[in-house]
Amino acid sequence: MxxxxxxxxxxxxxxxxxxxxxxxxxxxxxxxxxxxxxxxxxxxxxxxxxxxxxxxxxxxxxxxxxxxxxxxxxxxxxxxxxxxxxxxxxxxxxxxxxxxxxxxxxxxxxxxxxxxxxxxxxxxxxxxxxxxxxxxxxxxxxxxxxxxxxxxxxxxxxxxRDLLPFTARPEGDYLAFLGRISPEKRPDRAIEIAARAKMPLRIAAKVDKADQGYWDMVIAPMIAAHPNVTFIGEINEHQKAEFLGNARALLFPIDWPEPFGLVMIEAMACGTPVIAFGHGSVPEVIDDGITGHIVHDADGAVAALHRVADLDRAKVRAVFERRFTxxxxxxxxxxxxxxxxxxxxxxxxxxxxxxxxxxxxxxx
Missing domain, CATH: 3.40.50.2000 (Glycogen Phosphorylase B;)
Known part of the structure; x- marks a missing residue:
């Protein structure tokens, strides 16, 4: 055609x-x-x-x-x-x-x-x-x-299929947040969840001009107040494979009707489970208990992080290969x-x- x-x-x-x-x-x-x-x-x-x-x-x-x-x-x-x-x-x-x-x-x-x-x-x-x-x-x-x-x-x-390699044994012991700094993506929630779970958080995200005020007034002060949080900025495809593949889990704490959420399947391609708030497309993308956990508040996210090690990263990758190529x-x-x-x-x-x-x- x-x-x-x-x-x-x-x-x-x-x-x-x-x-x-x-x-x-x-x-x-x-x-x-x-x-x-x-x-x-x-x-x-x-x-x-x-x-x-x-x-x-x-x-x-x-x-x-x-x-x-x-x-x-x-x-x-x-x-x-x-x-x-x-x-x-x-x-x-x-x-x-x-x-x-x-x-x-x-x-x-x-x-x-x-x-x-x-x-x-x-x-x-x-x-x-x-x-x-x-x-x-x-x-x-x-x-x-x-x-x-x-x-x-x-x-x-x-x-x-071969864009992001499967990582069976992640080298890092951190949580990942990848995407865009904006109120609907809720990086503030990610920081709160990581702090309560006593885990390091790495944020790889861009700051649009429209969200500069949110960054200046909300997120930058939170990062400064939490030594467990590292802000990396925007990353490319090669960096994304390492960033997601070596994370214990991806945090996807959205507060809006997400149409799809590409980062969820990027994490799944690496074998990395996703802890996601159940808005928008999340229940269609995440198989709860297999590729991650669907939660509804910060308490649920912290509890899910204590269970995330029980998820089989090979099964996470297998679901990606079956559903999201x-x-x-x-x-x-x-x-x-x-x-x-x-x-x-x-x-x-x-x-x-x-x-x-x-x-x-x-x-x-």
Missing amino acids: KIAQIAPLAESCPPKLYGGTERIVSYLTEELVRQGHDVTLFASGDSETSARLVPCSAMALRLDPMVKDPLPHHVMMLDAVCRRADEFDVLHFHIDYLHYPLVRDFADRTVTTLHGRLDLPDLHPLYAAFPDMPLVSISDDQRKPMPPVRWLGTIHHGLP ASRMADDYVALYRDLPGVRTEAARLRRTVGQDIGLQVVA
Whole structure:
């Protein structure tokens, strides 16, 4: 199949440091190419891919000091996509809703994966205005706030099988927090839990401009007051394998409807159990008592840490390999692509070309 993948431009594909959506777009793109599909990736110019890259910005917008507003860059990318839309059997968008008014004429061969939270009040009327746009959720829980729309399915994220190696015997005796410093991710809870459990905590996370005040007023003082806590900052993929693999457990103490939580399956790939608060997608991702423990408060998290050594890290890895690989994710998407009512097969494209060559109008 000829497939277009349209990524956000905030980060490269894959991101150099933190970044969830662009990371998944990269994993999906590379697996589709590996499976033999003809894939074109619309993404930032510093992306690295085995697909055909259409650079839509010089570099990841978050890392470009000259960029103040990301919207113009995405508008220009959408113009490039729409001008070339007829080249593709399927167009797969990962940019929320920006393209909806532009793709009505070929919406029946598009897929839009929604990667973010959907419980914000401004989104309800927007999605109500586009009820026929083909959508994919990344967890069943993500769908709950939505008006009636055209869900094609839920497809959980996946990672390349060999991206993060399994660590049977972690060398560190610490807890890990990986992601982003923000109120909904609750790094303050992680610090409290580690202090009560009398365990070291290492925090590898980025601080967005929007969360700088939260860092300055809440988290930085807490880290300074707790000598068991080490702040590392943003880390890359190589550092992530060591960081997660050598941890006793990953703390995922979220306080929001997490749409998926990529870090949970990254930890599972390393064999590292996850102690997660039961919000959003967590009950869909974590097999309680097998890949970690689902808790509902700090007391439960501390108690779970006393039992985490009883979990079999090999079983944690086995669940990852069964449920959360990039090959499974790509297989799910390809099956979905083939069921789209407007999907164009090779035969249909051939008929159109032959008809045009001899001056006939052919309806494919």
